[in-house]
Amino acid sequence: MQANLNEQFGMLSQFLPMICEAPPTRPVPAVETHVTPFRLMIMEASVPLARLLATGLQADCSSVEVTHDLKSALESLEKCPSELLILDLDMPNMDGLGLLRSLRAKRPEVRILALSQRSGIEDMARALDNGADDYVPKPFSLIELMARIRALRRRSHTAARTPAAKSANLVLHRDQCRVERDGRFIDLTPREFTLLDYLMQHAGKTLSRAVLTQEVWNMPFEGNTNIVDVYIKYLRDKLDGDSDVKLIRTVRGIGYSYQSIA
DSSP states (O other): OHHHHHHHHHHHGGGOTTTOOOOOSSOOOOOOOOOOOEEEEEEOSOHHHHHHHHHHHGGGEEEEEEEOSHHHHHHHHHHSOOSEEEEETTOTTSOHHHHHHHHHHHOTTSEEEEEESOOOHHHHHHHHHTTOSEEEESSOOHHHHHHHHHHHHHHHHHHHHOOEEEETTEEEETTTTEEEETTEEEOOOHHHHHHHHHHHHTTTSOEEHHHHHHHHHOSOOOTTOOHHHHHHHHHHHHHTTTOSOOOEEEETTTEEEEOOOO
């Protein structure tokens, strides 16, 4: 079934050369592709691509809904919430990042995978900072898209099993996307929240900049970027304040470690 879907995606994608590419022709390692069926929404400017995605992804979904405007998407999510939304940031007559922020603010529980014809690292970082859980530039392959969807769902299920993380006087509420320390609520951006969550999940372990870039920003590490250092500073400024207890430790030459304090 999966092979047929990939073949179908490859044949149809020739009609959308600037949007998506066929899966690679070279052999790829076998992977476990079974997932529990889930509700998926696709908000895509290109009607042919939206139909193509719906066809390629429907095997793993209990339902796939396609919409082309914010109002319809919000109404549908209110009536019958989807677990994951594939969002085209290049919707006509819309500010893509503004659309992303609006959806994130109104439906914080929905995982959002953003698509865009912009492939720069800065474009990816802006989308992630404005609420996207992952970012896939066009053109892309169905194999990669499905792998990223599975990864997003694994993270979502982990958070659902453990709705809150606690360390001494700091509490991270995954279900509410809120953080508090000493009873004081701390306002974090979506990317700051995701970074703190990942650090807390691996408390006591030293995490390299390469690992954090890959796991938190979902992009390859480039040695000339300081995005991790910048966001660690943002977190420290907001979390520590005047406290004598510093939660994030720098491990010189390697990366950072979250201090699990009893």
